[in-house]
Amino acid sequence: MSDSLLSGLNPEQLEAVTLPHQSALILAGAGSGKTRVLTTRIAWLIQSGRARPLNLLAVTFTNKAAREMLTRITSMLPINPRGMWIGTFHGLCNRLLRAHYRDAGLPQSFQILDSADQLSAVKRLMKRLNIDDEKFPARQLLYFINGNKDAGLRASRIEASDDISRRMTEFYSAYDEQCNREGVVDFAELLLRSYELLASNASLRDHYRNRFSHILVDEFQDTSSLQYQWLKLLAGRDSAVFAVGDDDQSIYAFRGANVSNMQSFERDFAIGKVIKLEQNYRSHGAILDAANALISQNRGRLGKNLWTAEGRGEPLRLYQAASDFEEARFIVDEIQNLRRDGVGLSDIALVYRSNAQSRVLEHALFNAALPYRVYGGLRFFERQEIKHALAYLRLIANPDDDNALLRVINFPPRGIGARSLEQLNDAAAAGKVSLWQAAARESGIGNIGGRGSGIGSRGCGKVNKGLAAFVGLIEGMRSACAGLPLPEIIDHVIETSGLKTHYQNDREGADRLENLGELVNAATSFVREAGDVEDMLSSFLAHASLEAGEHQAGAGADALQLMTVHSAKGLEFHTVFISGLEEGLFPHENSALEPAGLEEERRLMYVALTRARRRLYLSFAQSRMLHGQTRYSYESRFLREIPEELMQKLLAPALSFNSGRFRSGRETSGSFALPGQSRMRAALSQPTAGSQWNIGQNVVHPKFGAGVIVNAEGRGSDARVQVSFYDAGVKWLALEYARLSAA
DNA sequence: CTAGCTGCTGTTTTT
DNA sequence: CAGCAGCTAG
Numbered sequence: 001m002s003d004s005l006l007s008g009l010n011p012e013q014l015e016a017v018t019l020p021h022q023s024a025l026i027l028a029g030a031g032s033g034k035t036r037v038l039t040t041r042i043a044w045l046i047q048s049g050r051a052r053p054l055n056l057l058a059v060t061f062t063n064k065a066a067r068e069m070l071t072r073i074t075s076m077l078p079i080n081p082r083g084m085w086i087g088t089f090h091g092l093c094n095r096l097l098r099a100h101y102r103d104a105g106l107p108q109s110f111q112i113l114d115s116a117d118q119l120s121a122v123k124r125l126m127k128r129l130n131i132d133d134e135k136f137p138a139r140q141l142l143y144f145i146n147g148n149k150d151a152g153l154r155a156s157r158i159e160a161s162d163d164i165s166r167r168m169t170e171f172y173s174a175y176d177e178q179c180n181r182e183g184v185v186d187f188a189e190l191l192l193r194s195y196e197l198l199a200s201n202a203s204l205r206d207h208y209r210n211r212f213s214h215i216l217v218d219e220f221q222d223t224s225s226l227q228y229q230w231l232k233l234l235a236g237r238d239s240a241v242f243a244v245g246d247d248d249q250s251i252y253a254f255r256g257a258n259v260s261n262m263q264s265f266e267r268d269f270a271i272g273k274v275i276k277l278e279q280n281y282r283s284h285g286a287i288l289d290a291a292n293a294l295i296s297q298n299r300g301r302l303g304k305n306l307w308t309a310e311g312r313g314e315p316l317r318l319y320q321a322a323s324d325f326e327e328a329r330f331i332v333d334e335i336q337n338l339r340r341d342g343v344g345l346s347d348i349a350l351v352y353r354s355n356a357q358s359r360v361l362e363h364a365l366f367n368a369a370l371p372y373r374v375y376g377g378l379r380f381f382e383r384q385e386i387k388h389a390l391a392y393l394r395l396i397a398n399p400d401d402d403n404a405l406l407r408v409i410n411f412p413p414r415g416i417g418a419r420s421l422e423q424l425n426d427a428a429a430a431g432k433v434s435l436w437q438a439a440a441r442e443s444g445i446g447n448i449g450g451r452g453s454g455i456g457s458r459g460c461g462k463v464n465k466g467l468a469a470f471v472g473l474i475e476g477m478r479s480a481c482a483g484l485p486l487p488e489i490i491d492h493v494i495e496t497s498g499l500k501t502h503y504q505n506d507r508e509g510a511d512r513l514e515n516l517g518e519l520v521n522a523a524t525s526f527v528r529e530a531g532d533v534e535d536m537l538s539s540f541l542a543h544a545s546l547e548a549g550e551h552q553a554g555a556g557a558d559a560l561q562l563m564t565v566h567s568a569k570g571l572e573f574h575t576v577f578i579s580g581l582e583e584g585l586f587p588h589e590n591s592a593l594e595p596a597g598l599e600e601e602r603r604l605m606y607v608a609l610t611r612a613r614r615r616l617y618l619s620f621a622q623s624r625m626l627h628g629q630t631r632y633s634y635e636s637r638f639l640r641e642i643p644e645e646l647m648q649k650l651l652a653p654a655l656s657f658n659s660g661r662f663r664s665g666r667e668t669s670g671s672f673a674l675p676g677q678s679r680m681r682a683a684l685s686q687p688t689a690g691s692q693w694n695i696g697q698n699v700v701h702p703k704f705g706a707g708v709i710v711n712a713e714g715r716g717s718d719a720r721v722q723v724s725f726y727d728a729g730v731k732w733l734a735l736e737y738a739r740l741s742a743a
Numbered sequence: 744c745t746a747g748c749t750g751c752t753g754t755t756t757t758t
Numbered sequence: 759c760a761g762c763a764g765c766t767a768g
Contacts, residue, residue: 062757090758115756193758354755356753413744415744566756
C-alpha cells in the first residue's frame with residue numbers, strides 16, 4: 001500500500017515525504033514536484049497511522065491551491081479527509097473566528113470586507129472626518145492600515161514620530177472603530193484578530209496546539225510577518241511544521257510577503273537540514289539554463305540550481321519588434337505555425353508584466369480569429385449586480401453594515417439622493433449609531449409611538465418617506481426569509497429588491513440577470529457542499545468574500561491563455577510567449593529604482609521563464625502605446641542576463657533592422673530610423689526641428705548616463721526633451737540646463 | 744435627483 | 759486609452 005504511494009519519488013522527494021515528526025524546510029524549485037511532495041506527505045502521515053486527519057492543518061495561498069490539494073489527497077487515500085483543516089490563511093482564520101466569535105469580540109454574523117469594500121469604507125470615513133484627500137489619498141491611508149495590520153500593529157502601538165504618521169495613525173484608529181461598530185472585518189483584520197485571539201487566550205491556544213500535531217505550509221516564501229507569527233503561535237512544542245517554498249519565486253513582497261521568514265524559520269524552528277528539490281520535471285535544458293543564469297544575478301539567495309534529465313531542447317527564440325502592434329502580429333504568426341504543428345492552443349500561454357498589455361494582443365488574436373481566454377478580469381462575486389444582491393443579503397444578516405446599506409439604499413433608484421444621505425449620515429454620526437439605526441429612527445420605525453404629535457415633528461417630511469420605505473423593505477425581506485433555504489432567500493431578495501425588474505428593463509441587463517440566476521445556482525451548490533452549517537447565510541457571504549469565484553466562464557474550450565506573470569505562477573505550458581521585455585515595463589519602472597524592487601522583478605522573470613516546457617519566445621517592442629501616447633524603450637536588461645548562446649534571434653519577415661544587433665541601442669541609433677517609425681514620429685519631431693536634437697537620438701548625460709530621446713516639446717530656451725535613460729529611467733530635461741551630449 | 748460631461752490618474756495580486 | 763470622481767444642466 002505504502003509502496004504505491006511512494007513509488008516514483010526521487011530520493012529527495014522521498015526523504016521529504018517520510019521525514020520523522022519534526023519541523024522541516026523544503027526548498028522546492030520550479031517544476032520539482034512541490035505539490036506532489038506536500039500531498040503525498042499528508043497521505044503518508046494518515047496512511048501510516050502517524051496522524052489522524054483531525055491532527056492536520058494545511059495552509060495555502062489561493063483557494064485554487066487548497067482545492068487541488070484536497071483533490072489530490074482524496075485521490076490517493078480511500079478515506080474521507082474530513083476533520084482536516086485545509087485552506088488559505090484567511091479561510092482558516094475565518095473558521096477560527098466564527099467558532100470563537102465571542103472570545104474574539106465579534107458579533108456572530110460579522111461580515112467580511114473585500115478590498116473594494118474596504119476602500120469605500122475608508123473613503124466614507126474620510127468624508128465623515130473631513131479629511132483632505134489631496135493631502136491624504138485614500139489609497140495611502142489604506143496601505144498604511146493594511147501595512148500595519150500585516151505587521152501585527154494596532155494603532156495604539158504605533159509610535160508616530162512625525163505629524164503625517166500621527167494623523168494616519170489617528171485615522172487607523174477611527175477606521176477600526178468604524179469596523180467594530182458595523183460588525184465588519186477586512187482581510188488583514190481576519191489575520192490580526194485571530195492572531196490576537198490565540199495570543200490572549202491560553203486555553204484556546206493550547207487546545208489547538210494539542211490538536212494540530214502537523215502543520216503544513218505551501219508557498220512559504222509568500223508568508224507575511226503576521227502570518228509567520230500566527231504559525232509560530234499555533235505550533236506548539238510538539239507540532240511539526242512542514243514548510244515548502246522557493247525563495248526564487250517570491251513575487252509578492254509588494255503586498256507584505258517577507259522572504260526572510262525562511263531564514264527566521266530555520267532559526268526559530270531549529271531546522272537542521274534543508275531538503276532541496278532541484279530536479280525539474282518540466283522544462284528542457286536550454287530553458288532551465290536561461291532561468292538559472294538569470295536568477296544567479298540576485299544576491300542573498302538561499303542557493304539552488306535546477307537541473308533536468310531531459311535534453312537541451314530548442315534554444316529560446318528572441319524577437320525584436322518595431323512596435324507593440326508588430327510584436328502582436330509576430331506572435332499571431334508564430335501561433336498559427338505552432339497550431340499547424342499540432343500544439344494545442346490551450347497549451348500556449350501569452351504572459352506579460354501588466355494587464356494593460358493584453359489589449360493589443362487581444363486585438364491581433366481577434367482579427368486572426370484565434371480563440372483566447374484572458375485571466376484576471378472581473379470575477380464572479382465582484383460583478384456589480386452580484387455585489388448588489390449580496391449587499392441586500394448582508395443587510396438581512398447584519399443591518400449595521402453601512403457599506404452594504406449605502407450600496408443599495410438607492411439601487412435600484414428609489415429617490416433617496418445625496419441630500420437625504422447627507423442628513424442620514426449626520427444623524428448617524430451625531431447619535432454614534434449605524435446608518436441603519438439612524439434610518440429606522442428617522443422613519444419612525446425605530447421608535448414606534450415616537451412618531452410625535454404629527455404636526456411640527458421636524459425631520460419627518462417628504463424625504464423620510466423614502467427612508468421609511470427602504471427600512472420597511474429590508475425588514476420585510478428579513479421576516480419573509482426567516483427559515484427559508486438559502487437559494488430561496490436569494491431568489492426572494494432578487495425579486496423584492498427590484499433588482500430583477502431593474503435589469504429586465506435595462507437593454508443591456510440580460511447578462512446581469514443571467515448572473516443573478518447563477519448566484520442562486522452558486523448558493524444551491526454551496527449548500528450541498530457545506531453540509532451542516534449553523535448560519536448558512538453568513539457562511540455563504542463569507543465564502544463570497546473569501547473566494548471571489550472563477551475569473552470567467554469558458555474554461556474548458558481549447559483557447560490560448562493570456563495572463564500576467566503573477567497569475568501564471570504555478571502553471572505550465574508547452575509554449576510560452578513573454579512579451580513586452582522592455583526597460584520600464586519589465587522590469588517595471590516603479591520597481592527598478594531600488595535594488596529590492598529590481599530583484600523582485602527578476603524573480604518575476606524567473607517565474608515567467610520556468611513556465612515553459614518545450615518552447616519559449618521572448619519579445620520586445622521598440623515603441624509601445626502607453627496611457628494614450630507612444631513610448632520608446634530599450635530592450636529589457638533581463639535579456640542581457642541570459643547567455644546569448646541559449647537564444648536564437650528571429651528576424652522580422654518584412655523589415656530589415658540590424659540583424660544580430662539586438663544590443664545595439666546604446667551605440668547606434670539602430671532601428672529608430674525605420675520608415676514606419678519616422679512616420680509615426682513626424683508630428684513629434686517638429687518642435688526640435690532645426691536644433692541639434694532629434695527624437696530617437698542617442699545621448700549621454702553626465703549624471704544619468706546613456707539614453708535615447710523619446711519626446712520633445714517647446715523651442716528656444718523653453719525646449720525640453722524626454723530621455724529614456726538606460727539606468728536612470730525616463731526623465732524630462734530642459735535643454736538649456738541639462739548638459740547633454742550626443743552619443 | 745439623475746444623467747451626462749469633463750478632467751485626472753494611472754503596477755503587479757490574493758484574500 | 760479608460761475608468762472614476764466631481765461638477766453642471768436639465
